[in-house]
Amino acid sequence: MALIKLSELSYGQTAALKEIKINGIQRRRLLDFGFIKDSEIRVAQRSPLGDPTAYWIKGALIALRKEETDHIFVEIIKHDKVNL
Numbered sequence: 742m743a744l745i746k747l748s749e750l751s752y753g754q755t756a757a758l759k760e761i762k763i764n765g766i767q768r769r770r771l772l773d774f775g776f777i778k779d780s781e782i783r784v785a786q787r788s789p790l791g792d793p794t795a796y797w798i799k800g801a802l803i804a805l806r807k808e809e810t811d812h813i814f815v816e817i818i819k820h821d822k823v824n825l
Contacts, residue, residue, distance in 0.1 A: 745817065747782070748794070748810035755783045756815035758798075763812045771813070775799035782815060 785795040
């Protein structure tokens with residue numbers, strides 16, 4: 742499957758984290774939060790204006806801005822049907 746930006750992941754989709762193209766302290770922060778290769782990540786909720794977005798990863802709920810998630814690449818592994 743193709744890699745997509747984490748910011749493109751839709752509500753109800755689960756993905757495996759594949760690559761982080763961020764350096765320095767921001768990268769270290771993400772690693773500390775559990776953003777490790779092949780970790781499962783899922784969109785939990787989006788703010789009313791779409792930024793930031795909260796993600797479930799390793800049992801923690803982490804909110805990230807689009808400027809960060811545009812540099813995190815994932816592979817979709819599951820698409821749950823979501824009833825709105």
